[in-house]
Amino acid sequence: MKKRSLLVLFLIVALTALAACGKQKAEPSATATPASGAGAGEKAAVTLKVGATAVPHAEILESVKEKLKAEGVTLDIKVFTDYVLPNTQLNEKQLDANFFQHLPYLEEFNKSKGAKLVSVGTVHIEPFGGYSRKVKAIGELKDGATIAIPNDPSNGGRALALLEKNGLIKLKEGVGIAGTAKDIVENKKNFKIKELEAAMLPRVLDEVDLALINTNYALEAKLVPAKDALFVEDKDSPYANIVAAREDNAKSEAVQKLIEALQTPEVKKFIEDKYQGSVLPAF
Numbered sequence: 465m466k467k468r469s470l471l472v473l474f475l476i477v478a479l480t481a482l483a484a485c486g487k488q489k490a491e492p493s494a495t496a497t498p499a500s501g502a503g504a505g506e507k508a509a510v511t512l513k514v515g516a517t518a519v520p521h522a523e524i525l526e527s528v529k530e531k532l533k534a535e536g537v538t539l540d541i542k543v544f545t546d547y548v549l550p551n552t553q554l555n556e557k558q559l560d561a562n563f564f565q566h567l568p569y570l571e572e573f574n575k576s577k578g579a580k581l582v583s584v585g586t587v588h589i590e591p592f593g594g595y596s597r598k599v600k601a602i603g604e605l606k607d608g609a610t611i612a613i614p615n616d617p618s619n620g621g622r623a624l625a626l627l628e629k630n631g632l633i634k635l636k637e638g639v640g641i642a643g644t645a646k647d648i649v650e651n652k653k654n655f656k657i658k659e660l661e662a663a664m665l666p667r668v669l670d671e672v673d674l675a676l677i678n679t680n681y682a683l684e685a686k687l688v689p690a691k692d693a694l695f696v697e698d699k700d701s702p703y704a705n706i707v708a709a710r711e712d713n714a715k716s717e718a719v720q721k722l723i724e725a726l727q728t729p730e731v732k733k734f735i736e737d738k739y740q741g742s743v744l745p746a747f
Contacts, residue, residue: 510718511538514707515550515562518543519683520735520743521705524587525563527734528725535725537718546663547616554710555579561719563587563726564680566703568618568641580711585723586704586746588735590679592622593693594630597669602630602694607653609673615659620644622703623676624657630695641702679742689742704746 512532516522522543529539542559544550550562551573565573567583574581599605611632613623621641627633628643634650635643645657658672665677666685679689689696697703707726709719725731732745 509533509536509538511540512718512722513540513542513558513560514722515542515544515553515559515564517545517547517550517564517680519680520588520590520739521563521680523738524726524731524735527731528722528728531725531730532721535721537721539722546661551577551579551581551708554581554708557710560713560716561707561709561722563705563707565708566618566705568622568703569616570706570708572616572618581708582711582714583706584709584714584719585727586706587723587726587731589701589704589744589746591689591696591698591701591742591744592619592626592676592678592703593682593689593696594626594674594676595666595669595682595687595693596674598673599694602632602674605632605653605655605673608656609653610656610658610671612658612660612665612668612672612675614662614665614676614678616662617642617644619662619678620659624648626676626695626697683739683742688740690740 514525516525522541525539525541532539544564547565547569550559550564551570553559554562555577561584570581570583573579594602611627614620618641621639621643624633624635624643624645624647625641628635632653632655633648636647636649639647645659648657660668662678663681665675666681666687669675674694677685677687682689682693687693707719707723709716713719727747732747735743735745
């Protein structure tokens with residue numbers, strides 16, 4: 465009888481110990497491990513992966529890296545050479561945000577891909593321009609000259625609207641920036657409109673008579689819009705470049721800290737000093 469009582473007592477103690485161990489494993493620690501260099505009570509650093517084209521977007525992001533680091537956000541900048549992957553990877557959650565595009569382009573991507581990317585805020589304007597290595601003024605363009613424009617809908621429409629504004633073509637009434645080559649109703653000099661991927665346009669300058677180039681690609685090609693372009697958009701352009709995120713993370717603390725860091729007097733001065741009118745602050 466005594467042996468049985470001892471056995472029961474032993475089993476109770478053993479089961480109690482196992483239950484305590486199980487509970488300890490099931491309840492994770494509520495205290496995050498501080499990042500390297502973080503003191504007691506400080507939040508662990510958050511890494512924010514942001515996709516950007518090299519110039520000026522990645523350069524502007526680099527200018528706020530230290531500020532964000534001091535606020536607990538480590539900025540991991542992924543540089544892209546095209547306009548497709550930054551949105552695709554953001555939508556697939558490989559990125560937390562991106563910085564390379566204007567709102568009309570983002571809206572076109574959402575519409576065509578069924579995505580739900582959103583603008584977090586505007587940062588700058590890149591005046592779109594027309595460039596040539598064959599003529600020094602648009603009046604010198606000959607009959608049948610080839611004009612290259614971006615092949616994506618938003619930038620293509622933007623290019624055609626700029627051509628119309630400078631008297632080179634006339635578009636169907638009311639199409640505005642949504643126009644396509646099919647909407648050209650007047651082309652007195654029979655210009656040939658060649659649609660190419662935006663990143664390719666600086667590379668074909670020697671092969672065409674005029675190319676409408678996004679400023680980030682113009683700057684990468686060492687073209688200075690204020691000096692080298694035959695014509696550019698004015699300061700009232702609706703194409704301000706934005707920081708984009710997903711609906712599920714746009715209001716996160718890290719993304720909000722990013723846009724706040726980019727919309728400061730320091731960044732405004734950085735843009736004005738570095739790009740000398742080729743890129744304009746939009747906040």
